Amino acid sequence: xxxxxxxxxxxxxxxxxxxxxxxxxxxxxxxxxxxxxxxxxxxxxxxxxxxxxxxxxxxxxxxxxxxxxxxxxxxxxxxxxxxxxxxxxxxxxxxxxxxxxxxxxxxxxxxxxxxxxxxxxxxxxxxxxxxxxxxxxxxxxxxxxxxxxxxxxxxxxxxxxxxxxxxxxxxxxxxxxxxxxxxxxxxxxxxxxxxxxxxxxxxxxxxxxxxxxxxxxxxxxxxxxxxxxxxxxxxxxxxxxxxxxxxxxxxxxxxxxxxxxxxxxxxxxxxxxxxxxxxxxxxxxxxxxxxxxxxxxxxxxxxxxxxxxxxxxxxxxxxxxxxxxxxxxxxx
Ligand code: HEM
Numbered sequence: 600x601x602x603x604x605x606x607x608x609x610x611x612x613x614x615x616x617x618x619x620x621x622x623x624x625x626x627x628x629x630x631x632x633x634x635x636x637x638x639x640x641x642x643x644x645x646x647x648x649x650x651x652x653x654x655x656x657x658x659x660x661x662x663x664x665x666x667x668x669x670x671x672x673x674x675x676x677x678x679x680x681x682x683x684x685x686x687x688x689x690x691x692x693x694x695x696x697x698x699x700x701x702x703x704x705x706x707x708x709x710x711x712x713x714x715x716x717x718x719x720x721x722x723x724x725x726x727x728x729x730x731x732x733x734x735x736x737x738x739x740x741x742x743x744x745x746x747x748x749x750x751x752x753x754x755x756x757x758x759x760x761x762x763x764x765x766x767x768x769x770x771x772x773x774x775x776x777x778x779x780x781x782x783x784x785x786x787x788x789x790x791x792x793x794x795x796x797x798x799x800x801x802x803x804x805x806x807x808x809x810x811x812x813x814x815x816x817x818x819x820x821x822x823x824x825x826x827x828x829x830x831x832x833x834x835x836x837x838x839x840x841x842x843x844x845x846x847x848x849x850x851x852x853x854x855x856x857x858x859x860x861x862x863x864x865x866x867x868x869x870x871x872x873x874x875x876x877x878x879x880x881x882x883x884x885x886x887x888x889x890x891x892x893x894x895x896x897x898x899x900x901x902x903x904x905x906x907x908x909x910x911x912x913x914x915x916x917x918x919x920x921x922x923x924x925x926x927x928x929x930x931x
Pocket of ligand 1: 818822889
């Protein structure tokens, strides 16, 4: 971005100007630099640059007012976008819980089990989940930590935590990307939108009405939305994250700031989406966690939430190799 602007030269204590001006150049060998000239340059929104002999023009910038604007965006706008996304979703989930309560299996547990996810599917899911949760916490520390955590734990502990957090963030990005590719390859075929999804969405998946269970295959429309949010959001996070990991690849401070905003905003939205997912996959819905816990779900749960998938499984067309019997196996 610095290359886009013509320069204002500040040499030997004098301000030699050329219009339009956006840069002030400091002569480092000058006996003194006139402070008022520097202040003037800064107040009019110009960057102050020195003279350098290396070919990287960014390295010549001493003070960049754009950096101050950026700091305000970082600690203001991004801070509030993150807070609103997370607290907003938590508030919605609390209201949903108070209104609807835990979604029970209407017909009760049957005692018969069906294998829902193979070991490979569960491995990919938990690798994705574990890496995402640590990435989210360490990333949130960069946006919220200084305001919320530092006053609580003090500078020393905050410094140590942030340093370790940065290392964890940089290295866990790789298993996250691996898991993202695995999850995509394993489940994309079950997440192609179809006519049934529209019916499911019109009935809001029966989430708000006891006893209403629109038909669904392996994944219902709500889960497809989660899947595509995770895949698209994860891909955007990966792309912007790689750019931030290798700032040498990013041309200018402006581009670097663009990737940071993209990274932070996508992360905030994705954290909110994943919070809703974690709620439904654990306390929010009876019998759901087993699918990713030991891989087996109760047949009645499956019939209520994924009726067409159960039919397919019972017909033996889609029985995974891991399944112990040709169809459902009784619980102990
Ligand atoms: C402690 C946290 C988590 C729990 C308890 C959990 C639970 C579950 C469960 C039970 C399922 C299967 C639902 C079914 O049988 O239909 C599932 C699926 C899935 N999970 Fe998670 N999960 C967690 C974290 C995550 C995270 C952090 C991500 C992504 C970053 C994620 C992404 C997915 C995706 C894409 C699916 C398939 C689509 C869907 O069912 O919504 N999960 N999860």
